[in-house]
Amino acid sequence: MLDAKLFRSELEQTAARLKQTRNYSLDVAQLDQLEQQRKALQVRTESLQAERNASAKSVGQAKARGEDISDLLASVNDLGDQLEAAKAELNDVQETLHSIIAGVPNIPDSGVPLGADENENQEISRWGQPRQFDFVIKDHVDVAQGLQNGMNFDQGVKLAGARFVVLQGQIARLHRALSQFMLDLHTEQHGYSEAYVPYLVNQDTLFGTGQLPKFGEDLFHVQGATENATALSLIPTAEVPLTNLWRDEIADEAQLPLQYAAHTPCFRSEAGSHGRDTRGLIRQHQFDKVELVCLTRPEDSMNALETLTGHAERVLQLLELPYRKVLLCTGDMGFGSCKTYDLEVWIPSQEKYREISSCSNMGDFQARRMQARFRRKGANKPELMHTLNGSGLAVGRTLVALLENFQQADGSVSIPAALQPYLAGKAQLSAG
């Protein structure tokens, strides 16, 4: 959520900036009118409340002195009705305002290139060389089929439906090894503290990170067993529970930066993705991810984004997977982000780099929604922190990249050295 002040004192500039960067149209006239109503109604409501408080107090005092209070009561008779009406009106206006403001995306950092869509993203760097194969390569689905059919989409369909998979045998083991490897790397070498978190979260939590109110259709919602059970939703990323750890909390400045890593499944409805990436493991309703979250002081967040992205890159480097780092343009960035790097891994069968990590600095956008704050040493007012998150990495897609990039002519798959300890020292998965 943007600072409400931007909609009051800098409405025109804010609208222009949102249009320029996000192609987001703010109804300036409507907002301006609502804001004027809000102001008038709020002043009126509060002065009525003050009046009510004062009269209630004098009633109390008169009564304490044993005086007759019927005159006093008569004089405040219609106050309640007036107040109630004013409150109701104010409430309406504020709800309308809030619902508009809660749906406005973050304003990108000035360093982010302007652009309409992914075609105008900026490649920052490349690491590694896509391998030259001297045989006809298979995609990961066929590679896995050669490995005792360890990736079974028919079984996924049978058990759950389209975009679900069952992994078995050495593929399942590889999948587990990858997440363990990533989590160990980040906790042991990059200073993240490991967390195990709920996979189902409530609506406040989803609002905090920005999934609600606008993106509810991207989630799976779970109806509790009882009629009025709390509405819960499956997390689309561990960013949601991890960042919300500090919702409605005030950290000491010395506690920052806070760094959390968690390995969780992620659930996405993929509404609107029909027909995209239908083959293979690239786009599933359920996938595992090791997520990194960092909470910082405002002045530290841009550096922290570089550091955090570096941590995700380190996974790819250790796994010897060629990738490129892309700075997303304003039009391609997520709703709450002010700056995002995507890491894209080389997928040989597609001869393309595909997203495997997205690292974002959300600025104070999420922190304002969830009132995640910190107090500077000596300062009295708490201040919003900045929140960052990044995949380190998406496990399923890493599995895909590994199978494809390290496939051998005989159908086996070699294992990068860094990962071998997690596979009982095996240097390859053998076909058969």
Next chain:
RNA sequence: GGAGAGAUGGCAGAGUCCGGUUUAAUGCACCUGACUUGAAAUCAGGCGUGGUUUUGCGACCACCGGGGGUUCGAAUCCCUCUCUCUCCGCCA
């Protein structure tokens, strides 16, 4: 699943029966100042969050788990939801 008890400011903890100078006592923590070479101790003062309004000082409003109600007035009474704890039952 059954029975009971609770939820108060960063923490602890009074107030709730019997609604009214309680915009919440007190203690701890924290901040400022005094004393001290410095620190500790002591003393004095300050010290919640959000919001509105104001050039500023300030004034005002809301918040005692969430929501609703009764009332001139609610931390206090009523309804409801959520959560926590204790005991019993069941259980990975």
